[in-house]
Amino acid sequence: MSNLTYSQSKFVIQNKKGSNKIKFKLINNLIVIPVEINGVELSFLLDTGVSKPIIFNFLNVSDTLKIKNAEKIFLRGLGEGESVEALKSKNNVFRIGDAIKLNQDLYAVYDANLNFAPRLGVPIHGILGFDLFKDLVVEINYSHKYIRITEPNKFKYKDCKKCEKFNIEFYNNKPYINAKVKINNKQIPVKLLIDSGGSDALWLFEDDTLGIVSSNKYFEDFLGHGLSGSVYGKRSKIDEFSLNRFVLKRANVAFPDSTSISFAKKFAGRNGSLAGNILKRFNVIMDYRRATVIFKKNGYFKEEFSYNKSGIELAHNGVRLVKERENSVSNDYGLNNKTGENGTKIIFDTGYKFSLKPAYAIVELRMNSPAQKAGLKNGDIVLYINGKPTHQFSLQEIMYKFYEDDGTKIRLRIDRGGVVLNYSFVLEDFFK
Template sequence: MKIVFLSINKLLCLVLVFFCFSGLGFSQGKFIIENKKQTDKVKFKLINNLIIIPVEVNGVKLSFLLDTGVSKPIIFNFLNVSDTLKIKETETIFLKGLGEGESVETLRSRNNVFKIGDAIKLNQDLYAVYNSNLNFAPRLGFPVHGIIGFDLFKDLVVEINYSKKILKLTTPEKYTYKKCKKCERLNLEFYNNKPYINADVAINRVITPVKLLIDSGGSDALWLFEDNSLGIKSNNKYFYDFLGHGLSGSVYGKRSKARSFFLRSFELNNVNVSYPDSTYILHARKLKGRNGSLSGNILKRFNIVFDYRRAKITLTKNHYFNEKFQYNKSGIELAHNGLRLVQERDNFIGNDNYGNSQEQSGTRIMINPQYKLSLKPAYTIVELREGSPAEKAGLLKGDVILSINNKSTYHFKLQELIIMFYGDSGKRIKLKVERGDKILTFEFRLENLFQ
């Protein structure tokens, strides 16, 4: 049995480090686009700054996270998906991830058929992870069955149009570069099959060059590894927070702001930056010269062309570019946690006494209200920042949120609820929660710790 290492940044932010090949490591098998134009467009969903694409594996339609920081495709086997996929030629290995837990058992499978739009690969390796904790669906409110990255990017030119939510795949030999006055074209560097880019960040009034992993599988903006000798350290305004859940446990660190972030001529201001505790990122820091990760909340502000064959990346500003960098001001992390049986009223207007209503002098009198029972999503507090407004108000991990500002939560998607916690400082939040057999009400105001 072999030991390999998995590193996961932020919530849903994955960085696999278990294939230590030099260069790009192109294999004999590759993705081929099966049409005359040698190009195809695939629609994707953008959820919490993450790209979710449709992927067909051995004839089964699934949803995958597109992650530039992943070396080989992974299937999350918490629903025994691999049984449906009929995977074969398996080998057991172990993965070690962020957090302080133990390695987990993983099944490696060879010669699987992957299809993304018109792009197909006939002999793809994949890894089935048997760990119920590695399940992104509750945090995203959308089913995610796996992750794919390097194997797609190395074979095709991949254009990510965040504005239109379209992925364009092109055979490298058929791709033609166009002149672009408003774009920036930068060189990529590769280590262990992962793309790195050079940038500059202004911290404490000092501009510092940094080498960053490009991590489309991370929902944060910027992760930096603190290093006093390089001047990479948080300013005095920060708070300690849950940053995500790794394969081997939770990851914590500082949340702060960087005055500016530069990708050549492109400048972003007041950027969110996280500094994970070194305890949780030992494997990620093994690459000498790496200073952190560049993730979805910055990447989505550009339409991007990844060309691994030519080691180039092209960035063009889109309508997200000037969007303010917000953060969760409540201290609450929510997850979809099963279903609740909800009683809803159905009112009918009629002239009988069988579950309908009658009108008398302009007043509706309910004779026998009818009800229907429906299964609705339940949203549970899974992380609660110490000292946050929500914690001070008396909320606890495990509380099931029934309503927010007097509106039942089952009317909202998970991401619609979460965005309410990113509102303006001072905004009032009223929550009704279920705690055991009790229904409780709490109220607090959002707090900006960086003012």
């Protein structure tokens, strides 16, 4: 294991308490926090699985940030594609709440495909991990959606009989934890990357010699986007996942294709990743200086492990012009006149307004899924869901409808190349 390395510059909390609480948004099990860089307010994923801050430069953010002292490098991550080109920039000023760092390196990636915003439904300008965690103790309160950052010398541990404490190991400045999985009634110890930047519950790397194998009950699916492209693999269930006395039964698991994780498996001891859909079930204290992580169950712990039963992945796809009815009270004579109980005549002027609304497109469609068998296709723009216009919902609210109970009927009206079509299908629980 490599040792942790510390630069002369670090995050320092600019208040007397040496501690600060910062609210975050929890979107698809991912933590989105406000980060100010060189005076510009941005939204970042808090990702324990990255060693350096990365900005996705699809909006020419670097011009606004006045990125300087840049050198060209190549970054490699999960996915089937090649390394991506990036500019490494030094001497950037980062502010997270009351914490400031005056000399922060960052990497600006110019690949327009590396844009998480369409799939999450909110602007995401970059990802941040190790540089914050190495300097400060970070408490992640998933249940109340805030992080608390504290100077290590000001942090006081409390006695907690309901907590489980683990040692963290580090490899390439990324944290690993030892846990256990139960597969085919066999308890198997596993070493997992703690990955708050992953929205799934658990990823495991198949290994016959260890017994880490998918059950016969699985389906092939899109698993997510890595730095080097899309990741595909199997989705299934395992008997149990356990962090000492905390046991989660019938947990979701994904087994990524070997081609997508060749880079990740360079650390030979790694068996997979512990990600957001399990992490959110705990309030977590990450203390890199003491190489410690503490878990405490929260209200999400007993939440049933569900999954997308439709086979549809949606993403923002620009905007569309929507005609909406507009009712306004008027003193003028109109067609729709009503008389109130007190004899007052109220005249409604019924007109229309046009406004730009988000468009949601199907970007991934699982083979043999209910939606695919119904006839839906990649590129379809979803206009209505169950009789209601999709622009009335956030992307996450629509996606949650695909996680509902087995047998739930979904009705979609879609636009396919200017032709409006209606489809319906029933959600099917593959693992029932």
